[in-house]
Amino acid sequence: MQLLFLGTGAGMPSKMRHTSSLALKLLEERGTVWLFDCGEAAQHQILHTSVKLRKIEKIFITHMHGDHIFGLPGLLGSRSFLGGDEAIDLYGPPGLQEYVETVLRLSRTHLTYRINYFEQREGILCEDEGMTVETAELDHAIPCWGYRIQQKPLPPKLLIEKATALGVPKGPLLAKLKNGEDVRLSDGTVVKSSEVTEKGEPGFTVAILGDTRFSEAAIRLSRDADVIVHEATFDAETQKLATDYGHSTFLDAARTASLAGAKNVIFNHISARFLPEDEKRLLGQVKEVHSSAFIARDLMEFEWHHQTREIKKK
Amino acid sequence: MQLLFLGTGAGMPSKMRHTSSLALKLLEERGTVWLFDCGEAAQHQILHTSVKLRKIEKIFITHMHGDHIFGLPGLLGSRSFLGGDEAIDLYGPPGLQEYVETVLRLSRTHLTYRINYFEQREGILCEDEGMTVETAELDHAIPCWGYRIQQKPLPPKLLIEKATALGVPKGPLLAKLKNGEDVRLSDGTVVKSSEVTEKGEPGFTVAILGDTRFSEAAIRLSRDADVIVHEATFDAETQKLATDYGHSTFLDAARTASLAGAKNVIFNHISARFLPEDEKRLLGQVKEVHSSAFIARDLMEFEWHHQTREIKKK
Ligand SMILES: [Zn+2]
Numbered sequence: 001m002q003l004l005f006l007g008t009g010a011g012m013p014s015k016m017r018h019t020s021s022l023a024l025k026l027l028e029e030r031g032t033v034w035l036f037d038c039g040e041a042a043q044h045q046i047l048h049t050s051v052k053l054r055k056i057e058k059i060f061i062t063h064m065h066g067d068h069i070f071g072l073p074g075l076l077g078s079r080s081f082l083g084g085d086e087a088i089d090l091y092g093p094p095g096l097q098e099y100v101e102t103v104l105r106l107s108r109t110h111l112t113y114r115i116n117y118f119e120q121r122e123g124i125l126c127e128d129e130g131m132t133v134e135t136a137e138l139d140h141a142i143p144c145w146g147y148r149i150q151q152k153p154l155p156p157k158l159l160i161e162k163a164t165a166l167g168v169p170k171g172p173l174l175a176k177l178k179n180g181e182d183v184r185l186s187d188g189t190v191v192k193s194s195e196v197t198e199k200g201e202p203g204f205t206v207a208i209l210g211d212t213r214f215s216e217a218a219i220r221l222s223r224d225a226d227v228i229v230h231e232a233t234f235d236a237e238t239q240k241l242a243t244d245y246g247h248s249t250f251l252d253a254a255r256t257a258s259l260a261g262a263k264n265v266i267f268n269h270i271s272a273r274f275l276p277e278d279e280k281r282l283l284g285q286v287k288e289v290h291s292s293a294f295i296a297r298d299l300m301e302f303e304w305h306h307q308t309r310e311i312k313k314k
Numbered sequence: 315m316q317l318l319f320l321g322t323g324a325g326m327p328s329k330m331r332h333t334s335s336l337a338l339k340l341l342e343e344r345g346t347v348w349l350f351d352c353g354e355a356a357q358h359q360i361l362h363t364s365v366k367l368r369k370i371e372k373i374f375i376t377h378m379h380g381d382h383i384f385g386l387p388g389l390l391g392s393r394s395f396l397g398g399d400e401a402i403d404l405y406g407p408p409g410l411q412e413y414v415e416t417v418l419r420l421s422r423t424h425l426t427y428r429i430n431y432f433e434q435r436e437g438i439l440c441e442d443e444g445m446t447v448e449t450a451e452l453d454h455a456i457p458c459w460g461y462r463i464q465q466k467p468l469p470p471k472l473l474i475e476k477a478t479a480l481g482v483p484k485g486p487l488l489a490k491l492k493n494g495e496d497v498r499l500s501d502g503t504v505v506k507s508s509e510v511t512e513k514g515e516p517g518f519t520v521a522i523l524g525d526t527r528f529s530e531a532a533i534r535l536s537r538d539a540d541v542i543v544h545e546a547t548f549d550a551e552t553q554k555l556a557t558d559y560g561h562s563t564f565l566d567a568a569r570t571a572s573l574a575g576a577k578n579v580i581f582n583h584i585s586a587r588f589l590p591e592d593e594k595r596l597l598g599q600v601k602e603v604h605s606s607a608f609i610a611r612d613l614m615e616f617e618w619h620h621q622t623r624e625i626k627k628k
């Protein structure tokens with residue numbers, strides 16, 4: 001799993017930061033990519049990465065502000081143009097379907113694939129064998145949502161040498177044992193699955209949060225996460241603006257991560273007022289609250305390592 | 315007057331070319347900028363130029379394909395965010411107003427200025443003391459329009475030494491003479507305007523054409539123009555694609571310029587299949603049809619010089 005930041009700015013693009021878009025790369029896990037928000041020129045940013053538009057399986061929109069959705073029609077159109085033919089699942093607030101359908105209709109964009117629309121709601125939003133996505137409403141100027149993405153425990157590992165030693169022949173019996181079934185060998189011996197398997201490792205948990213003030217819901221979604229991505233539009237000096245406009249400071253984001261027991265926090269949705277030379281100071285403001293904190297930049301990628309259960313900047 | 319190309323690609327963005335958008339800089343002429351089409355990330359491109367969003371006075375859309383309009387909502391929103399408060403005139407095909415209003419409404423974008431919508435029609439689209447804009451429908455897959463922008467002749471020049479020699483005192487009489495009125499001096503002498511003025515130089519004529527097959531209307535709009543901007547999505551080898559999809563080849567564009575007696579032609583809306591190293595070959599294909607031809611690239615700027623009546627790459 002990798003988190004690839006396509007746009008990390010707030011409100012409008014600057015020379016340094018595009019507006020919000022984040023790719024959750026799940027190529028090893030399921031061969032696909034999930035997108036969180038799609039600000040204008042997200043598809044332009046993707047041109048500078050190895051992400052293929054046709055690999056995008058699901059798009060999650062946090063809220064309807066333009067800096068989070070204006071890149072969606074173009075990206076959908078280009079995905080079609082480039083031969084994408086598998087359906088895409090689109091999750092977001094009420095109004096999203098009207099937005100997409102109106103724009104595609106008026107711009108005569110005919111997609112080669114289907115869009116499955118799912119309207120935002122509290123709780124489990126989608127779930128399959130590999131992943132669960134849970135949502136909760138945050139505290140922004142307009143309805144805005146956060147996502148908790150949880151990978152299910154990996155399948156049990158078959159200890160093949162142990163099974164062979166117990167006399168299990170190659171073939172379907174091994175698969176049954178791996179899947180948790182006990183089996184009887186031709187000589188009558190019963191081999192228990194638990195004897196020849198090792199429990200699968202737990203999966204990762206990532207929380208990707210939309211625009212929000214400091215919020216209980218954000219803490220809930222971030223509980224024990226390996227990494228959370230939290231907006232930090234303002235800093236200590238501009239705290240009042242954060243409150244007025246429904247945003248967070250770096251400190252709000254760090255407190256959320258800390259209270260949730262999240263291992264890492266990545267600050268995102270950064271105001272254009274902050275320059276690279278401010279990053280040291282900004283991280284200093286939160287060091288005592290959460291020590292494993294990063295400020296996202298456009299095209300920065302973080303990789304989660306299953307063995308160490310740590311994230312590293314690539 | 316300068317023509318600043320923001321996006322020169324066709325269909326979808328590539329690493330080298332953004333989708334369609336062109337700024338006609340009229341800062342010396344009227345202190346404003348006009349925009350022709352507004353593909354996705356036009357506002358991002360503007361960040362790399364000296365153009366100020368609040369200086370944009372009019373936006374002309376050639377047609378409703380996404381690669382010509384998907385940057386519009388973001389640009390309008392940012393213009394507001396940056397304190398633009400003067401109304402903007404928006405010209406385009408039916409559907410444009412519905413597009414803009416729906417997207418602004420659903421994205422909760424509240425503009426600090428008014429948009430005046432003008433629906434596309436044949437003939438004079440707008441006219442004031444300085445400029446006339448005329449339109450005609452081209453020949454594309456969907457309704458698509460071209461624009462002929464004509465600067466009116468500059469005001470007559472007052473030959474001030476000649477007027478003084480004839481006894482005209484400093485003050486309002488000079489202004490009258492400049493404006494074409496004859497005046498009577500205090501000693502009864504009549505001084506004719508024509509004696510002390512020189513006719514103003516003719517203005518420039520630019521044709522900016524949307525997507526089109528080779529078209530009579532394009533020739534009409536380009537008649538005797540100083541420069542025309544014509545799409546050239548395909549080349550001689552891909553002529554059939556041009557016909558099928560409603561586009562032109564470099565040769566079609568050059569023929570249009572030549573038949574119209576236009577002095578310069580700039581090829582625009584270039585397919586991503588063409589690379590910088592192909593430009594020499596592509597210009598070679600048209601050399602005999604029109605010798606003053608340029609291939610636009612993103613952020614390329616052409617300046618029109620009033621004295622020489624020539625355009626030059628800046
Ligand atoms: Zn927002």
Ligand SMILES: [Zn+2]
Nearest residue numbers: 377379381525
């Ligand atoms: Zn088109």
